[in-house]
Amino acid sequence: MSKHMITLNVNGEDHDIVVASNKTLLEVLREQLNMPDTKYGCGTGECGACSVLLEDNSAINSCLTLAATMDGKKITTASGLEKGDKLHPVQQAFIDHAAVQCGFCTPGMVVKSVSLLAKNPRPTEQEIREGLEGSICRCTGYVKIVNAVEAASKAMAGTAG
Amino acid sequence: MTELKTVGKSIERVDIKAKVLGTAVYAADIKLPGMLHGKIVRCFEHAHAKVVHLDLSAAAAVPGVVKVLGPKDVTSKTYNQSVIDLMASKTEGAMLGDIEEQHIFTEHVKFWGDGIAGIIAVSEEVAERAAKLVRVEYEPLPVYITPEESGHPEAVQFTPHKPGNRAFQLPEEMFPGNALGWGDVDKAFEEADLVIEDTFYTPKQKQCQMEPNSYVALYDDSNRLNCWTSGQMPKLVHEKIARLFDLPMSRVTIHQTVVGGGFGARLGMVLEPEICAMALAVPGRPVKIQQPREEDWLTSPSRHPARYWMKIGFRKDGTPLAVDAKSVNFKGGYYLDGSALASTTGFWLQGMYKFENLRYKGESYFTNQPVCGAFRGYGNPQTNFVLEQMIERACVQLDLDPLEWRRKWHKETGDMSWLNATPYTSCALNDCLDRGAEVIGWAQKRKKYANQTGPKRRGIGVAVGNHTSGAFPMILEHTTCTVRLNEDASATVLVACSDMGQGAHTSLTQIAAETLGWPIEDVRLETGDSDANGFDIGAHASRTLYVGGAAIMKACQDARGQLLDRAARILKVNRDELDIDNKTIFVEGEPERSVSAVDICRTGIYNFIDHATGLPEGELGQIQAYVSYKPDQNSPPFFATFVELEVDTETGEVELLELVSSHDIGKAIHPAICEGQMEGGAQQGLGMVLTEEMYFDERGFAINNSFTDYKMLGASDMPKMTSILVENGDPYGPFGAKSVGEAGVVTPVGATANAIYQATGIQFTQGPITPEKILHEIRKRGLTYD
Known part of the structure; x- marks a missing residue:
C-alpha cells in the first residue's frame, strides 16, 4: 500500500501525517489523529454521521473521502x-x-x-x-x-x- | 401539592453539551493501550449449512495475527443472547420453554452471516485479511424462509429442544387450549350480525440505531473481565457473561458507554459473548470489535415478521362480540425471546377494546434469517396494523363513525389491562381523541375526502393504542437505588438505569432534584458500570421512568427524611413541623428557627469532637438512603394518532401531509423529551407501514442490508407533526407520570393504513404499503380514479 505525506488542518491545527492511500478521512481522524467526534454510521455516505466542514463551508462525507486527497486542506469537525x-x-x-x-x-x-x-x-x-x-x-x-x-x-x- | 420546581420543565438535558460537541464517548470511541482488533469470520456462502471442516491455519500464519479462534477454542457452553429468559422464574421459564442454544462460534450456520470463527490481530486490516484466508468446507442444508417450510416434518431441526422447529406456542399449562382470552368465541360468532376475517403480514423491520455495535473487552491483570458496550441492559448482561464463562460476577464488569440508540436492538447481548471470548484468549490485551453497518444489520435482532390472521364479529350497532386471532412469527435462526413476543402481540389485542369474547394464539417458527427480538413496541405495532384496519373495515360496513366507535368501545380505567391481570389505573384516551381530532380537523377532512375526483386522492385515518409502563406483572420488575448526600449536601444518586438516548438520565435527575428539594445542579446520577450501582433490569418495556423514577423518588424521600430527623433533633421539634428551602431547614411559620442542611451533612462526615463539651459536634454518619423497589402497579399510557396523506394513484406514491399524536402520559416530567419520543416513534412507525422491510432472496441472502437500499423516511419525507401531551395524572406513577418511550411507534402504523384506505378504498394487508403494492392492487382490482 503506497503512503502519502500530507498536511491536514483540523480545527485550526496543522497535522503533518503519513497516510496510506486506502485510508479514508474518517479513519484518519478517528484512528490516527484520535479525534472521535466524527462518527462512523454506515461507511457508504448515506447517513451523514461522518460529515465534516470544508473551508468553503461545504459538508462532505469523510467516510467517502480518501485522506490522501486532503493535503493542504482545512477542515472543521463538530468539536471545532x-x-x-x-x-x-x-x-x-x-x-x-x-x-x-x-x-x-x-x-x-x-x-x-x-x-x-x-x-x-x-x-x-x-x-x-x-x-x-x-x-x-x-x-x-x-x-x-x-x-x-x-x-x-x-x-x-x-x-x- | 407545592409548586414543582423542576419536574414538568424542559430543562437542558444533562448529556447534551457533550453530544453537540461530539465528545460523548460511545463504545467505538474507546481506545486502550496495546489494543488488538477482533474480527468475526461469518458465513456468507450459505444461509443454512453445517460446517464440515474449518481450517484456520492460513489465517493464523498472517503476520500480525495474534490468535485465531474456532468453536473448540472457546467455551462449549451455550447461551441465549436475549435476557428475557432471566426475567421469568424457573418454573415459568420451564413452562414457557425458554432455551439456551447459541454457541459463540457455530458449526451449524442458521442464517446468512452467522459467526463461525474469530481472528485477533494487531489491526483491523490484518484481521480482515486473515479472515479471508479461513478455509471452510460446508454441507449446504435446505433454506427455510417460511414457517411452513421449517415446520415441515422432514425439515432439518434447528435445535433438538424444539421438535418441528416450532420455537414457541402459548403453553397449555398457562393458557389452556394454547390460547389466551375469555368467553366462547365460536358461539359468539354465531350470534354476530357481521363477521369479518383476513390474514395480514407485518414486515421484518430493522431498528437502524445510528451507532453500529462496537465493543472493547479486557481480561485484566487482576483477573477481571471488563467489557465496554453500549448495551441497554448492562446488569442482566453482567450475569449472563459471568455464567457463560464460569466467572463469579465479582470478576466481571460491564462498562456501559453512551448508547447511540437501541430501540430494542440492544435488549440483551449482541456480540458481548464473542468479544469476551476473545479477551479471555489474550489475557492482559484489550480487544476491540467494530461492526460494519452491513454486519450489524445481520447480528443484532430485528422486529419479528409475522403472518397475522384475525376474525371479528359485531352486532349491527357495533358491539364487538368476539375476536379470534393468531399470529405466526418468523423467528430467525435462534430462539432469543421466543416466548415473549408471540405472547405480548396477543396481550396488546387483549388490552384495547371491550370484546365480549376473545381468543388469541401465538406461535413462532425458526427460519433461516437473522435473529428477531425486541423492537420498540414489542408486537404492539403489528397488532395495531391488523386490529385497527379490521375495526375500520367494520365501521365502513356497519356505517359507523370510526372515531365514535373507538371512543365507545376502548377499555377504560378499571377495565382489565393488557395482561388481563390488573386493571387500568387511569385512561384519558377520549381527551386524546378529542384534542387530536380538533388539531387536525378530523370531522371536516373526513367528510371532504369522502367525495373526491382525480388521480390524487387524500385520506385521513385514526388509530388508538395503549402500551405498558414496566413489565409488572408479566415478568420481573426491580430497581435498586442509593442516594448519598455529600459534604455540601449535594446528592449522588447511584442507579443502574440506562439512557439509550431517550433522555432518561435527565428526567430521572429531575425526579431526584424535585423530591429532595435541591436545584438540578446539586444532583448527579451515577450510572454506567454494572458492578457499581446495584440492580436495575435495564431499558425495556418502557419501564425506566415509571419504575426507575419511582425507586429514585423513594430513596430521595428517605434521604430527605433522615436529614429532617437530624434537624428536628437539633431544633427540638417534630419532623413534620419542618420545611426546606434553599438548603435551609426551618420550623414552619418560624423561619428564624433554622439549621443549614449543609452543616448537618458536613458534620455527619467531618465529625469532630467539640473541645468544650468533649462530645461530637453533631450526629455521625453520611446520610445515605437505599431502596430495593418492585412496583405493584402498572399504569399503561393510552394514545391516538391521526394521519392525513395523499396517494398518487398513477404512481402509487404516498405523500404524508400531517400527523397529530396525542398521548395520555399522566404527567410530562420533561415535556420536550416526551415529545421527542412521540416524534421519533412516529418516524419508525411510518417507516414500518410505508417503506421499511429487510429483504432476502430465495437463498436467504440479505438484499438490502445497508442504508443505501433500506428506505427510512428522511427529513423531507416526514409530515408536519404535532405532539399533544395529555396530563391528567396517574395515581401511581412518579409525580403522576406514565411511560412514553415505546408508545410513539404504535398508532402511526394503523392511522396511516386507515388513511390510505380512505384515499384509495383499498385495505392493504401486506406491510409495508409500498408504491408497488398500491399500484398492483389498483390494477388487480381494475380500479380507476377519474
Missing part, C-alpha cells in the same frame, strides 16, 4: 465549532430545542446544519428539510432538529447585524 468556551449558534440551538437524543448523528447533523446556513442563511422549513437529506436521525423524527436550525438561522442573523 466551539469558539473559546462559546458554542456555535447551531450547537446552542440544538441544546435549546432538545434536538438531540442518542447524539450519535448529532456531530454530523450540526456540521451539515452549519453548512446549510452558510449557503442559505434564511432557509424555509422545506429548504432545511431538503438540506438535511443525507443525514439520518433515527431518534427525533427531525421535528426538533428543524426547529433548532430555524432558531439558529434567526440567532445568526441577529449576531451578524
